[in-house]
Amino acid sequence: MKKLVLATSNKGKVREIKVLCKEYEVVPYTDIIDAFEIIEDADTFKENALIKARAVYKALGEEDAVVMADDSGISVDILDGAPGIYSARYGGEDADDKDNLKKLMQDIKAKGITSSPAHYTAAIAIVTKDIEKTVHGWMHGTALTEAKGEGGFGYDPMFVPLGYDKTLGELDEKVKKELSHRSKALNLAGKILKSL
Numbered sequence: 001m002k003k004l005v006l007a008t009s010n011k012g013k014v015r016e017i018k019v020l021c022k023e024y025e026v027v028p029y030t031d032i033i034d035a036f037e038i039i040e041d042a043d044t045f046k047e048n049a050l051i052k053a054r055a056v057y058k059a060l061g062e063e064d065a066v067v068m069a070d071d072s073g074i075s076v077d078i079l080d081g082a083p084g085i086y087s088a089r090y091g092g093e094d095a096d097d098k099d100n101l102k103k104l105m106q107d108i109k110a111k112g113i114t115s116s117p118a119h120y121t122a123a124i125a126i127v128t129k130d131i132e133k134t135v136h137g138w139m140h141g142t143a144l145t146e147a148k149g150e151g152g153f154g155y156d157p158m159f160v161p162l163g164y165d166k167t168l169g170e171l172d173e174k175v176k177k178e179l180s181h182r183s184k185a186l187n188l189a190g191k192i193l194k195s196l
């Protein structure tokens with residue numbers, strides 16, 4: 001089985017990508033080398049995904065490595081697309097998933113509403129010695145001011161996908177596997193991986 005090194009330290013992403021990339025031996029880079037800080041200072045999901053994949057490819061020092069990174073986030077219409085690329089740091093530099101979720105629900109509530117259209121974006125970058133490629137996936141739905149359920153990770157307990165009446169925290173994980181920004185992007189990434 002071909003090895004696919006993930007340039008992420010997000011356990012939720014690793015879990016989902018392992019399920020969605022069954023034909024590969026998916027290994028987080030932190031299983032191979034020590035975790036190091038990667039500054040995600042670009043303006044787009046795409047460029048941030050490339051920064052992460054390039055940094056890990058270089059740090060591995062293994063010419064034949066195939067490295068994949070995911071940069072993702074949630075964009076809420078009533079907040080003009082925030083937090084977007086800042087989703088991981090929305091509650092502050094040291095914020096965890098719970099702090100971020102709480103702040104996003106509060107900020108929507110502060111607009112005097114209890115829900116807003118929103119979408120997730122995932123940019124996936126693949127870096128090898130020969131190529132640098134990126135693909136995207138999106139999932140549309142509604143962001144709520146109330147968190148429900150324990151499934152998924154991050155903002156999932158406040159997000160209801162289009163066509164459903166429950167949050168990703170409550171829905172069976174199969175739904176997210178079918179519909180998510182990450183699964184759509186990984187489907188496209190799979191075609192690139194096959195062509196390597």
Ligand SMILES: O=c1[nH]c(=O)c2ncn([C@@H]3O[C@H](COP(=O)(O)OP(=O)(O)OP(=O)(O)O)[C@@H](O)[C@H]3O)c2[nH]1
Pocket residue numbers: 007008009010013040052070071072073074087088089097100120152153154155156157180182
């Ligand atoms: O509820 C969620 N369901 C998802 O499916 C999802 N995908 C992304 N996110 C949130 O968006 C930010 C990503 O930031 P991000 O891409 O920089 O990742 P990260 O910093 O956590 O790890 P790394 O991959 O950079 O190491 C983080 O706040 C995530 O919680 C999600 N939240």
Ligand SMILES: [Mg+2]
Pocket residue numbers: 040088
């Ligand atoms: Mg990050």
